Amino acid sequence: MISIQRSGAYWSDGHFLSPSEGAAAGFPAPEEAARGTIAYSILKSHNTGGDMRNLHLRFDAIASHDITYVGIIQTARASGMESFPLPYVLTNCHNSLCAVGGTINEDDHLFGLSAAKKYGGEFVPAHQAVIHQYMRERYAASGAMILASDSHTRYGAYGTLSIGEGGPELARQLLRKTYDLAYPKVIAVCLEGAPRPGVGPQDVALSLIGATFNEGVVKNMVMEFIGPGIANLSMDYRNGIDVMTTETSCLSSVWQTDDVVRRSLSVHGREKDYKTLSPAPVAWYDGVIRVDLGKVEPMIALPFHPANAYPIRVFKENMEDILNRVDEDTLRQLEPSERPASLRKKIVNGEFIADQGVIAGCSGGTYQNLMAASRILGGHPVGSDAFWLSVYPASMPILLELTRLGVMSSFMASGASVRSCFCGPCFGAGDVPANGGFSIRHTTRNFPNREGSKPSDGQIAYVALMDARSIAATALNHGRLTSALELPEPPADPADEPYRYDDSAYEARVYRGVGHPHPETPLVFGPNIADWPEQISLPENLLVTVASAIYDPVTTTDELIPSGETSSLRSNPVRLADFTLSRKDPGYVGRAKNIAALETLRRKNPADPAVLAVMDGYDPADTALGSAVMAIRPGDGSAREQAASCQRVLGGVANLAGEYATKRYRSNVVNWGMLPFTVKDIASLDLAPGDRLYIPGIRAALRGDAEEISALLLKDGARRPVTLSLPGLTREERDIILAGSLINFYAP
Incomplete structure (x- = not known):
């Protein structure tokens, strides 16, 4: 399914060649051929210095959400910023539940809106879109670079080399400084074949994470997706794999582009942002990962990391042993005051029973994922027992189109809860299960307490990651863990997805002031917004x-x-x-x-x-x-x-x-x-x-x-x-x- 080669190789005419084979063919030295990667061309075009070994990068756009943008703007203000020198998008998809923390969250939102007006930025109000879907729809462009203060900043499927960093790096861009790093290694991820019906992007992503994270195969490197299998994947499918590359610990990712990307940008009114990106006739990669898409199975990543991944088939065949290991991990990770009930109690009559399903956010809440889940569920009830299902569309345009097509009414008829565009299930601020509960989620992470429990209060609950298709299959069976491949006829995902983009909700609510600062606008400070305390210089x-x-x-x-x-x-x-x-x-x-x-x-x-x-x-x-x-x-x-x-x-x-x-x-x-x-x-x-x-x-x-x-x-x-x-x-x-x-x- 996945093979890993940690030594370098040439790529030419659809084949990988060893250094000796490349030399025999008259290829240039690896250092020269490395310039043939997509990553090199993008990094070179954004490098402000002449030295490609030590990069000094400026980005085309930056983005933050409402957990991070206040601190970033406060940092930049304290350092002399007078206006945003590049497009800066402020989304409000994390602290969207304004009942949590009293007025604090909405106070931050008003600060963000006033900052967008004062300094010339773009402000996306709460419940309009999750940060990464908005950037896909509005800013991702072939050959561009985007920096955002969220680790899952990945728009590589559009040919955008994107990086998630801490707020100070965005402050540097606002101060017209550069993002500095040594030139990274570039790893080829060659996709071959086509996924089987019922196998979704999260399944491919979890397979990749499981194969790479623990051994640091791509740590701080760029994953460059190439190969004939890409043509068999829709835009949403590519995005679903791409956004999860963060969990491999890579620096960034980028994909070769084709007509699927061009059509997607055209649907979003941005065909001019398309460029054909592909490796040069001869390119050198620092390592090779080959993925046979046709052999990928539906996966489950058990607590407490996306790399703790198994095929659902394997998990069901070995539930006792695998869950025993999760029980022991729980004791090590959470150190509860008393031993919690074993997860093996979730095995009932030979079946594993989940308590909750969630399909949400930048990885799960995309148009095609929700469409596929709806087709599987088919309006059938999720049941009146303990299992419940929630779906969160990633943006208002997605919600509008799925509503127009009747998909959302079908979910509601099944008993699923339809929520707003919100990142909460990814970081523990939405749909918290009961104590001891087990939640299966098409979201980005399953770290300890990512489902919202507070161990200091004696609570423990668990998140496992799965694809929307298998979550829907499990909902169809009222919580009995079910792979989508176990369905009689799993729905196929078309590579050329039919989608109508309607951004009227954005036109009605989004403040678009990029390039038009109004310095006379006062910043609106809530009582919780505070300056950074003074820090002293390094002593002798x-x-x-x-x-x-x-x-x-x-x-x-x-x-x-x-x-x-x-x-x-x-x-x-x-x-x-x-x-x-x-x-x-x-x-x-x-x-x-x-x-x-x-x-x-x-x-x-x-x-x-x-x-x-x-x-x-x-x-x-x-x-x-x-x-x-x-x-x-x-x-x-x-x-x-x-x-x-x-x-x-x-x-x-x-x-x-x-x-x-x-x-x-x-x-x-x-x-x-x-x-x-x-x-x-x-x-x-x-x-x-x-x-x-x-x-x-x-x-x-x-x-x-x-x-x-x-x-x-x-x-x-x-x-x-x-x-x-x-x-x-x-x-x-x-x-x-x-x-x-x-x-x-x-x-x-």
């Missing part, structure tokens, strides 16, 4: 206390700062910071605050006895106190910069990691003025809260180009030398850390 020496030590193989951004119940506080850095690591290490905030209080006292009076008592003999006049989080592999998941900024607000000065799960999290650490240390075999240090690291001369090291930093570990009454690494820090990243944050670095 550091005495760093470990405030939390996490030994899980991967630590998600959801664990660093919860995604659901805290979303209404995103615009208040100080209040939000109180939730840092609240699920994973509830003692962290208190520890970090104690260290921060001592640092504040040190700056006021270095000779204070309370300060001297914790300095271990080091000079408080030039040695600052700070905290750090240690984790084996932190930062998988969301692009939300709050995963790092909350640590900084609490006095964090560093992360200590074996490696960083994603570039975007490491960038957030840097942009908030923290040191992104890596430590070889970090687990062997056996760090625990309270252990300390004395790092002399750290400011001098950052002024220079040192990548290896000598430090002393103070643990159990002993001091021993350790080496901390800062690999790959650019000159500008060093200067940002020296300044104390990106805001300080760009302050006028």
